Amino acid sequence: MAETGGLFGAEIRDEFQLSKELVHLNHGSFGSVPRSVYEARLERMKELEICPDDWFRYNFVLLVTKGSETVSKLIGSSSSENVVFVENATGGITAALRSLGLKMQSKAGLLVTGLSYEAIRHTAHKVCEIEGHFVLHTINLDPPYKDKFEVVQRYRDYLSSHSDVHVAIVDHITSPSTLLLPVKEIVSVCHEFGVAVIIDGAHAPGQVEINVEDINAEFYTGKSCSFFLYFIVNYVFGLKVISGT
Template sequence: MGTDAKSLPPFGQQLREEFCMRKGSMFLNHGSFGMVPRRIKDIQKLYIDKMDDHPDDWFRRNNLGKWKKGRDAVAKFVNADPQEVVLVQNATTGINTVLKSLKLKEGDGILTTNNTYPAIQYTCEHTITSNYGSHCHTMVIHYPIKSDEDVVEQYRQFLSSNPHIRLAVIDHITSSTAVVMPIKKIIRACRDYGVLCMIDGAHAPGQASIDMKDLDPDFYTGNLHKWAYTPRGCALLYVKKEHQTWVCPLVTSWYYLQDFTMQFFMQGTRDDCAYITVPDALQLYEDLGGMISITEYTSSLLDQVTERMVTEWGTGKLPIPRDMEAACMRMIRLPKLEQYDVSTAEAIRLMDDLYYEHDIQVQVFCVLDNLYVRLSANVYNYPDEYSLFITLIRDVAQNKRPLCLKRKSTKTTGNSAMPFSDK
């Protein structure tokens, strides 16, 4: 269907109208669930209407061709063979697909890190319960990180000391700390030790360059509904051809034992419209200027905002090298806030108070014994938008005003209805 690049406003405040966000809301957290562009949502609605107009015609005659176009567009976007790429609901689905196909022998291990996204950590732990005698190992990534070689060396030392690890789950960009991992070097290190690599690229497509032929991972999964502008519930899963004989979809359906990619199609009467919008979403991404223009804007914006926060709050950034900072995400340490202890439960309470009291949406994590705010910027964000948040946190830290005015804030028990960030 295509988009009209000529009608796109410039980056910043004017571009907010192009996204489906509530008016007046300060949305500084694109990274968790994304924000669908209106024109892509409209295209999705047109496909849904076409599906509902005549379901038999859609599922028997139209869906497959459009699904293949979506898959092919993703493959081109990440420089992969279309026969090695399928579309799945999200990165968690992609990792579940691989791990639940993996057959481990007694003593075999799966490697994660202390930065692994909790849902993925749970998946690894569940996997070993189905493989008697296998183990889940967690490697601690130490801070400060002086260079990417520090991280690679940590992997080499851990793999050398744990020779029975079969597969490593490796973040491309960590969720809780927004660190760009040196995945190409880590993949090489894993190969040296005969370890399979499952790359969790939940935050990467659209934010970081991905070239499957250059990286050559065993498996790679990444969300398209965050930084690549598709509707939610859309991700890629790359499986190297040599592993396609044993990796299978979570749902067995009509194309069982047929072509690998086709096995992931026709999952019952699933709504594939999010997948089918992929060519339009990636075209919009290019119409906005592509990776160079988008990430230059977001990185410059976050540099400016981060400097203000560090100066006005008297804190600092996560101690990592500049070249390991994500282009669209930053981690800034919050000042001491007397109302909030340092814990995951209190980070969630702070997020809720910011939202309910001030309609500010950010992501807060407990990292290195401090509370950090993870900012996720996209092309609709702009410098002045952050001023209220910066001033509010500064004043609360200096006891000039409480954060909660409209409702009574109480200590949490850790039973928040939403204790996650969707990566």
């Protein structure tokens, strides 16, 4: 694979096959993969066509294992066993919610934000409807803020007056408002109130350093359009969701 570490913008332009006739401004909704990734992908597809039986029985499993080891190093997870691939970011959130729902007392509050991605808000709403475990709450995170502590304070104020909230979905980088939220501090406040956190890190990999163990959320789901990787990290421990208090 070509060595491209640390380069951005024009310096890395030739590594992508994007048309030079256009100025591509939206790399969030759909991504183009670097040439080296594109070529590696073609190789894998060729291997599959040459011997599908071998591919699905053996090669695929080995590649997924290797992939989760690579991703876990990138996101600061000490074990690749905490990292799995999911179909997309929405699927990661759904999987997290449904697994938490199994441990949930009925009518537990599920907190999203006014800036949550539309599909995630719909997912949260649908999970509330289908599973019947959750009641949807929305915290107002509209700017302006003086500093990151104001955002954290909004969580403290909200959770102080809504003790039924058991789970919060928090964006790492909001879409399309593009705010970088202080997720580590928000997780810490949520944990003070016994609230489990699912971080929606859809836009974070590749844009900001991620250390999931430092952030300390129960789940972190992220995607990298450029590499078509989706992952979710799960290390649930004794919060309201488990204890049912």
